Amino acid sequence: MPLSHIEHYLIAADDMERTRDWYRDVLGMEEGWHPDFGFPVYWMYLEGRDVVHIGKSAKHAGENQKTYLGRLGQAMGAGTGAIDHIAFRAKGLKGTMAHLRRHDIEFNERRANGQALYQLFMYDPNGIKVELNFDAAEAEGLEPGITAEKLAARK
Numbered sequence: 001m002p003l004s005h006i007e008h009y010l011i012a013a014d015d016m017e018r019t020r021d022w023y024r025d026v027l028g029m030e031e032g033w034h035p036d037f038g039f040p041v042y043w044m045y046l047e048g049r050d051v052v053h054i055g056k057s058a059k060h061a062g063e064n065q066k067t068y069l070g071r072l073g074q075a076m077g078a079g080t081g082a083i084d085h086i087a088f089r090a091k092g093l094k095g096t097m098a099h100l101r102r103h104d105i106e107f108n109e110r111r112a113n114g115q116a117l118y119q120l121f122m123y124d125p126n127g128i129k130v131e132l133n134f135d136a137a138e139a140e141g142l143e144p145g146i147t148a149e150k151l152a153a154r155k
Contacts, residue, residue, distance in 0.1 A: 009052060011053070011124070011128065012055055012057040013055070013056065013057055013126050015125060019125050020054055023124070024044065026100065026103055027130070029052060030046075032050060039056070040056065041053060085130065087131040087132075089133050090134050091135075093118060093134040093139055094138070100120070108120070108121045109142075111136065116137075117133045118133075118138060
């Protein structure tokens with residue numbers, strides 16, 4: 001049973017609009033079509049594919065949603081819980097870093113051990129860790145924790 005790609009993940013959000021706005025404004029996803037489930041949802045798209053689904057958290061969900069998702073009597077935890085992080089491949093490292101700073105998004109960065117990746121880590125409004133992986137060639141001249149502005153000042 002080989003897997004080919006991530007289909008989507010569902011975020012059970014206390015604040016659906018804030019979560020939708022974060023994935024749209026910070027990660028550049030587009031809100032798009034979704035079926036009518038009889039309860040509110042947002043589907044966020046990348047390159048025409050729905051990859052992030054957003055619904056109300058268990059404590060805010062109606063009975064219809066709880067039944068549909070099989071959450072009867074099941075409490076949802078806060079933060080990442082059993083899912084440690086969600087990772088996306090990305091391009092445009094320096095532009096992305098500037099974009100995150102403009103949105104006041106705190107992030108950590110590192111070079112991945114044994115891989116040709118430069119990584120940025122941040123948290124969405126629900127405490128889910130989001131990892132962005134860039135080709136290491138995009139990080140030429142960068143050191144984790146050293147901003148592009150500090151690098152320019154060194155020259």
